[in-house]
Each structure stands twice: as structure tokens, then as C-alpha cells.
Amino acid sequence: MGQLTDASVVLRLGYQAMRRAGLPTEEILNKAGVALGQLGINARTPFSAQSAFWNALEEVTHDPDIGLHLGEYLPLYRGQVIEHLFISSGNFGAGLKRALAYQRLISDALKAELVINEAHCYLTNCVQQTADQKVNRHFSECFMSGVLRFFKFVTEGRFQPTFIDFNFSEGASDEEYLRVYDCPVSLGQKETRIYFDHAILDYPLWQAEPELLQLHEQLAVEKLQELARYDLVGEVRRAIGATLESGDTTLETVATQLNITPRRLRTQLSEADTSFQQILSDYRCRLAKKLLANTNESVERIVYLTGFSEPSTFYRAFKRWTNETPVEYRKRKQVVSSSK
Numbered sequence: 001m002g003q004l005t006d007a008s009v010v011l012r013l014g015y016q017a018m019r020r021a022g023l024p025t026e027e028i029l030n031k032a033g034v035a036l037g038q039l040g041i042n043a044r045t046p047f048s049a050q051s052a053f054w055n056a057l058e059e060v061t062h063d064p065d066i067g068l069h070l071g072e073y074l075p076l077y078r079g080q081v082i083e084h085l086f087i088s089s090g091n092f093g094a095g096l097k098r099a100l101a102y103q104r105l106i107s108d109a110l111k112a113e114l115v116i117n118e119a120h121c122y123l124t125n126c127v128q129q130t131a132d133q134k135v136n137r138h139f140s141e142c143f144m145s146g147v148l149r150f151f152k153f154v155t156e157g158r159f160q161p162t163f164i165d166f167n168f169s170e171g172a173s174d175e176e177y178l179r180v181y182d183c184p185v186s187l188g189q190k191e192t193r194i195y196f197d198h199a200i201l202d203y204p205l206w207q208a209e210p211e212l213l214q215l216h217e218q219l220a221v222e223k224l225q226e227l228a229r230y231d232l233v234g235e236v237r238r239a240i241g242a243t244l245e246s247g248d249t250t251l252e253t254v255a256t257q258l259n260i261t262p263r264r265l266r267t268q269l270s271e272a273d274t275s276f277q278q279i280l281s282d283y284r285c286r287l288a289k290k291l292l293a294n295t296n297e298s299v300e301r302i303v304y305l306t307g308f309s310e311p312s313t314f315y316r317a318f319k320r321w322t323n324e325t326p327v328e329y330r331k332r333k334q335v336v337s338s339s340k
Contacts, residue, residue: 112125
């Protein structure tokens with residue numbers, strides 16, 4: 001897997017939590033580089049964007065425990081395929097195991113596993129540890145609140161964590177964790193874990209609908225297949241970036257890099273509603289725009305960097321992409337940039 005991503009619902013839940021908490025949402029989103037229009041787009045967002053989001057929240061609220069506190073305002077996770085799959089199951093344990101099988105539909109950063117042994121019952125590594133400790137802490141604390149609220153909802157309030165471990169060393173006070181999670185918390189642990197009584201796994205779900213379970217599972221499988229196609233497009237883009245300057249960027253060379261046959265790659269891209277030429281054209285367009293707007297590279301050099309063999313071919317392609325010549329585009333962008 002390449003770049004980690006979150007489902008669009010993660011951003012929307014965060015936005016709704018900020019509104020419920022009475023925070024200045026537009027100011028925070030602007031600082032984080034998120035446009036309000038992105039909230040309505042049903043597309044995954046890079047997990048790396050979490051860093052800007054939590055930095056902006058800390059800066060605006062001056063709250064070092066903002067992840068923990070924002071989690072208190074998270075709305076209940078509803079209306080997604082994992083929720084339907086979970087509550088269609090016969091009991092809490094069956095629903096939990098099914099949800100874990102499809103957790104990637106929420107975020108690539110989720111790597112939770114259910115562990116049951118003679119001594120304990122717990123969910124481990126609910127959130128994959130990241131190099132950015134602030135993201136690791138805030139996202140983990142906020143997400144923990146969302147998980148606990150959902151578990152209490154599906155069990156009619158009977159789910160109760162007995163202990164929580166976090167894999168970061170600096171956090172809130174013991175009293176604050178106890179207030180928010182209603183159980184003791186330990187920091188600096190090897191893994192993030194939620195401990196609970198294994199008896200809750202047998203709790204029957206009042207919304208169980210066995211006849212719908214198969215439909216929901218089929219939908220979840222289809223959603224995972226969509227993500228696999230999304231991954232493939234990302235891999236193709238990265239392979240294009242690695243070969244572009246050499247001038248040897250073809251379906252065949254990229255397929256070789258990805259260790260699949262050109263025919264298979266063509267078929268998989270078609271199933272993802274795109275094509276190699278479409279991805280290549282989009283990559284060249286974005287790169288050309290970026291170089292023209294943000295660098296002083298000559299147009300001749302940009303022709304080479306974008307993998308075109310002839311300047312005339314590049315000029316025709318750029319005119320088709322933007323309805324402007326490269327020089328006109330650069331002048332317009334530089335005027336806009338200097339006026340800010």
C-alpha cells in the first residue's frame with residue numbers, strides 16, 4: 001500500500017465535532033488548508049493532512065488536550081457500510097469481527113485486532129502509530145471517544161472499557177482521562193489497547209437482521225475492491241513520476257515496474273474507470289502547472305521534466321489542458337501570486 005488515506009467521513013465527523021464544540025471552524029480549516037467545499041466531496045483524503053488539522057486546532061484553541069476534548073463532541077458514527085454490517089450481526093462479538101475485517105473503509109491508519117486470552121480481552125493497535133507524535137496522540141484520543149460511543153450505542157449502554165493503554169508518553173492528567181473515558185488510562189505503552197469484559201462479545205444486538213447481513217457484506221467487499229483500484233491508480237502515478245524524465249513512460253514499462261502484465265494493468269485501470277493515458281496526461285498537466293507557477297524553470301526544461309520529446313507536442317497538450325499557452329499561464333499565476 002502506498003499513501004495512507006482516510007475516508008471522507010473522517011473529515012466530516014471532525015467538522016461536525018468542531019461545530020458542536022462551538023469552535024471557529026472556518027478559521028481552523030483555513031489554517032489547515034482545507035476548503036469548506038471539500039467536506040461535501042466523497043473522496044478519501046491523505047492521512048498526512050491530519051498533521052495540519054491538529055496543528056491548526058491546537059493553535060486556535062490553545063488546548064494541548066484538544067484531541068481528547070474534541071472527541072467528546074464527535075457525533076455517533078452512523079450511515080456507513082461498517083455500521084450496517086456491525087448492527088446486522090447477531091451479537092456484539094460477531095459484529096466487531098466483521099467491522100475489523102473492513103476497518104480500512106474508515107482509514108488506512110486503523111490496524112485494530114481483537115485479542116482474547118485467559119487473562120484479558122482487548123482491542124489492540126486501534127490506530128497505527130505515526131512518526132508525528134502530535135497526530136498519533138490527538139487522533140488516537142479523539143478516535144477512542146468515537147469507538148466507545150459507538151460500542152455503547154450498539155450494546156444499549158452496556159459496553160464498558162475496564163482499562164485503556166496509549167502508545168504515546170505525554171498526555172492529559174489521570175483525572176481528565178477518567179472523566180472522559182470513565183476508566184483508568186496508562187501512557188507510554190507498547191500498543192494502544194482497549195480492555196473490556198469478554199462477556200460483552202455475546203451480547204445480542206437488538207437491530208440484528210440476518211437477511212440483510214449478506215447484502216451489507218457484499219457492499220463492504222465491493223467498497224474494499226474500490227480501494228484496491230484506488231491504490232493501483234496511486235501506484236501507477238508513482239511509477240510515472242519515477243520514469244517521466246527518462247522519456248520511457250509507457251504502459252509496458254509501468255506494468256513491468258508493478259510486476260503485472262500490460263494487459264492486466266489495462267483491464268484493472270478500465271475497471272477503475274480510467275486509463276493509462278488519462279493518468280499520464282493528468283500527471284503531466286499537474287506537474288507542468290506546478291513548475292510554471294512555482295519555479296523559474298525554463299519552458300524548455302519543463303518540456304523535458306514532463307516527459308515530452310518535442311516542445312511543439314508539449315505546447316499543444318498544455319493548450320488543450322488549460323486553453324492557455326505555458327507563457328500565458330505562468331504570467332497569470334505570477335501576477336496572482338505577487339498580488340497576495
